[in-house]
Amino acid sequence: EHTNRILFYLTCAISAWLFSDLVLWATDKPELSMFFWSLEIILEPLIYVLTLRFFYVFIDKHEDIKAKIISYSLLIPTFILTPTKLALTGFDLTNCDRVAIEGFLPKYGYFIEIIIVIWIVLLAFDRYRKSNDKNTKKQIIFTSLGICLFLFSFSLGNIAEVITENWYIGQIGYIGLPVFLGILSYQIVRFKAFKIKIIASQ
Numbered sequence: 001e002h003t004n005r006i007l008f009y010l011t012c013a014i015s016a017w018l019f020s021d022l023v024l025w026a027t028d029k030p031e032l033s034m035f036f037w038s039l040e041i042i043l044e045p046l047i048y049v050l051t052l053r054f055f056y057v058f059i060d061k062h063e064d065i066k067a068k069i070i071s072y073s074l075l076i077p078t079f080i081l082t083p084t085k086l087a088l089t090g091f092d093l094t095n096c097d098r099v100a101i102e103g104f105l106p107k108y109g110y111f112i113e114i115i116i117v118i119w120i121v122l123l124a125f126d127r128y129r130k131s132n133d134k135n136t137k138k139q140i141i142f143t144s145l146g147i148c149l150f151l152f153s154f155s156l157g158n159i160a161e162v163i164t165e166n167w168y169i170g171q172i173g174y175i176g177l178p179v180f181l182g183i184l185s186y187q188i189v190r191f192k193a194f195k196i197k198i199i200a201s202q
Contacts, residue, residue: 003057010050014177017043030091037100038082044154045078045109048116051147055120058143059127071119074112081105113155120147146183153179 020036020043027033049071056064081087087105124144131137 002063003054006050006054006057010047010054013043013047013050017047030093034088034091034100038087041082041087041106041109042078045075045112045116047154048113048151049075051151052116052120055123055143055147059123059140071116074115078105078109078112110155113151117148117151117155120144120151124148142183142186146180150177150180 017040020040023036024033024040027036052071053063053068056067082105084105086103088100089103090101092099092101121144124140128137128140131140
C-alpha cells in the first residue's frame with residue numbers, strides 16, 4: 001500500500017536522523033561530526049517533505065504529483081550544496097561542545113521546514129472543509145494535530161538553536177515524535193486507517 005510505503009520511508013529518515021544526532025553527541029572526532037552534521041542538514045528537510053507526502057496520501061488516498069514535484073524541488077539546493085562550505089564552514093575545537101560551524105544552507109533548510117508546516121496546516125483546513133464524512137473529519141483533525149506537533153517541535157528546536165546558540169534546546173524535537181506516533185497508533189485502532197495485519201507482518 002502506498003501509504004505504508006511512504007510511512008516506511010519517513011520512519012527510515014527519522015531513524016537515520018536520530019542515529020546521526022546520537023553520534024554527534026557521543027563522538028569527539030571532527031571528521032565524524034562533520035559527516036553526520038552534513039547528513040542531518042539533508043535529513044531534516046527531507047523528513048518534512050516525506051511527512052507532507054504521507055499526509056497527502058493519508059487524506060486523499062492518492063499521491064498529488066504536483067505537490068510531490070514542488071516539495072522535492074525545494075530540496076535540490078540542499079542535495080547539491082551540502083558538500084560545499086555553504087553547508088558547513090568549519091569545526092569549533094575551542095569548547096567542549098564540539099560543534100560544526102554552519103553556513104547559509106541549514107538556514108535554507110529551516111525555511112523549507114516552515115513552508116511545509118504552513119502547507120500541511122492549510123491542506124488540513126481545506127480537506128476538513130470539503131469533507132462530508134464525520135470519521136474522515138476526525139482522521140484529519142487527529143492526524144494533522146499529531147503531524148503539526150511533531151514538526152512544530154522539530155522546527156522550534158532548530159530555530160531556537162540558531163537564535164540562542166544553545167544546542168541542547170534542539171532536543172525539543174524528540175518530544176513531538178512520540179506524540180505523533182501515539183496519535184497515529186490511535187488512528188490505526190480507532191479508524192482502522194491501516195491494514196494492521198500487513199503492518200505487523202512487515
